Amino acid sequence: MLKELILENIGPAPAMELPFGKRINLLTGDNGLGKTFLLDIAWWALTQSWPAEVNRKLSSGMMAKPDDNSDARSGIKFSLSGKDELVEWDYYFDRKNQKWTGRYRLVEKDQQWSEGHLAPYPGLVIYAQADGGLAIWDSQRNLPDWRDLFFGNNNPHNRPPAFVFSPDEIWNGLQDSTGKRLCNGLIADWAGWQKEQGVTIRALENILTTLSPSQDELLRLGQLTRISLSDVRDIPTLRMPYGQEVPVLHASSGIRRILSLCYLLVWAWQEHSLACKLLGTPKATQLVFLIDEIEAHLHPKWQRSILRSLLEMAKLIGTWLPDAQVQFIIATHSPLILASMEPFFDSTMDKWFDIDLLSFHDSPPRVQLTEQVFLRRGDASNWLTSNAFDLKSGGLSLEAEQALEEASALLNGGQVDIAQVREVEQKLFSVLSDTDPFWIRWRYLLEKKGLQP
Numbered sequence: 001m002l003k004e005l006i007l008e009n010i011g012p013a014p015a016m017e018l019p020f021g022k023r024i025n026l027l028t029g030d031n032g033l034g035k036t037f038l039l040d041i042a043w044w045a046l047t048q049s050w051p052a053e054v055n056r057k058l059s060s061g062m063m064a065k066p067d068d069n070s071d072a073r074s075g076i077k078f079s080l081s082g083k084d085e086l087v088e089w090d091y092y093f094d095r096k097n098q099k100w101t102g103r104y105r106l107v108e109k110d111q112q113w114s115e116g117h118l119a120p121y122p123g124l125v126i127y128a129q130a131d132g133g134l135a136i137w138d139s140q141r142n143l144p145d146w147r148d149l150f151f152g153n154n155n156p157h158n159r160p161p162a163f164v165f166s167p168d169e170i171w172n173g174l175q176d177s178t179g180k181r182l183c184n185g186l187i188a189d190w191a192g193w194q195k196e197q198g199v200t201i202r203a204l205e206n207i208l209t210t211l212s213p214s215q216d217e218l219l220r221l222g223q224l225t226r227i228s229l230s231d232v233r234d235i236p237t238l239r240m241p242y243g244q245e246v247p248v249l250h251a252s253s254g255i256r257r258i259l260s261l262c263y264l265l266v267w268a269w270q271e272h273s274l275a276c277k278l279l280g281t282p283k284a285t286q287l288v289f290l291i292d293e294i295e296a297h298l299h300p301k302w303q304r305s306i307l308r309s310l311l312e313m314a315k316l317i318g319t320w321l322p323d324a325q326v327q328f329i330i331a332t333h334s335p336l337i338l339a340s341m342e343p344f345f346d347s348t349m350d351k352w353f354d355i356d357l358l359s360f361h362d363s364p365p366r367v368q369l370t371e372q373v374f375l376r377r378g379d380a381s382n383w384l385t386s387n388a389f390d391l392k393s394g395g396l397s398l399e400a401e402q403a404l405e406e407a408s409a410l411l412n413g414g415q416v417d418i419a420q421v422r423e424v425e426q427k428l429f430s431v432l433s434d435t436d437p438f439w440i441r442w443r444y445l446l447e448k449k450g451l452q453p
């Protein structure tokens with residue numbers, strides 16, 4: 001798993017340091033401050049490939065490129081813990097060759113730094129991107145680019161650097177640049193598994209149940225069906241709570257994102273098991289999930305349960321890959337996600353990192369990432385005013401926030417003018433609910449100043 005990531009002069013901040021927890025890591029921060037960028041770097045650190053370089057159809061996940069206008073050294077350091085060892089990596093950006101060049105050492109053996117390459121850790125990495133794309137890396141089935149460089153076109157392993165799927169390829173299959181089929185895609189595989197009625201379809205059923213929004217809205221498999229005379233494929237369906245069997249191609253965006261994750265997880269596990277058998281190697285002991293905008297397309301009810309479901313999923317994975325440790329690095333914009341973590345946040349294995357844009361009157365604004373203490377706030381709306389989201393007044397409209405500020409300034413000032421009071425009161429009436437707690441304060445202060453509410 002990824003133990004630590006340290007960035008220097010790369011990305012939006014001059015420096016970023018993330019000592020990861022071994023279970024759940026949450027990343028928060030405004031738009032454009034580097035959450036996705038950090039997930040891309042985490043993927044690269046674990047797999048030594050950039051998603052967009054493996055699959056040119058992607059429009060995100062490009063190589064991290066330092067600012068051309070700066071001469072400062074750009075560095076990425078990280079450490080990965082394998083089953084029994086901790087490996088530290090130290091990369092810098094080689095401008096002449098426009099690539100990251102690094103060295104590594106085994107920390108516990110006090111080894112000297114070595115140039116070159118070392119096979120990454122023994123595990124699986126699953127990256128769910130914000131646009132619905134997904135990438136899988138398997139230590140048994142993928143090799144980093146350097147092996148191809150070393151062996152040239154005669155690469156005897158003939159393995160791709162990773163399996164990187166655009167949203168369409170998850171459903172319809174993935175091919176490499178020579179046209180060789182790497183994955184059949186959700187529709188064909190799911191239909192095949194369902195006809196086979198073996199362990200794979202049961203694994204898919206279990207994982208779908210685990211990640212369902214609730215007991216009343218379980219994601220359950222229906223019969224295979226056809227959706228058009230001109231499409232000969234058997235299309236899987238979901239049995240909806242309202243009694244219909246809906247072809248997965250008609251499923252909602254939220255359901256499709258979860259289906260994609262469940263399908264590719266089962267596919268990755270199945271293919272990993274086959275590869276281990278073929279190669280005579282032990283199964284993965286580590287899984288890392290990188291999930292961008294985990295709340296994407298999910299209703300608040302589902303947002304509230306998704307983290308808990310992921311932890312249940314980790315237990316289920318433990319039955320497929322005994323002793324596997326599962327680590328999550330998750331970016332979110334949702335206060336419900338943070339509130340939902342309160343009952344089970346454990347500071348010995350979970351972490352929360354927040355990225356902020358700091359403004360100083362005497363220097364230009366700068367981006368800063370800090371590890372935050374995770375305090376219970378009791379309610380999602382209280383998270384809106386926390387460091388994670390930095391709103392001044394929780395879930396109020398901008399107009400309501402402005403009216404409240406004006407009302408408070410008026411009442412906290414000295415002499416008040418009755419015309420001004422009536423004007424502000426009108427504004428308050430138009431933006432606050434009748435039961436807003438501010439009315440009590442407003443009336444009390446008016447009375448204190450000798451004014452009629």
Ligand SMILES: Nc1ncnc2c1ncn2[C@@H]1O[C@H](COP(=O)(O)OP(=O)(O)OP(=O)(O)O)[C@@H](O)[C@H]1O
Pocket residue numbers: 010011012029030031032033034035036037038062063064065066
């Ligand atoms: N390949 C790259 N090389 C260098 N810097 C990059 C690269 N990709 C992104 N960045 C930096 O990250 C910033 C964009 O951040 P990112 O897309 O991670 O934001 P985000 O926090 O995920 O925002 P949102 O919530 O809108 O998704 C860019 O402005 C740039 O500074």
Ligand SMILES: [Mg+2]
Pocket residue numbers: 035036037130292
């Ligand atoms: Mg993003």
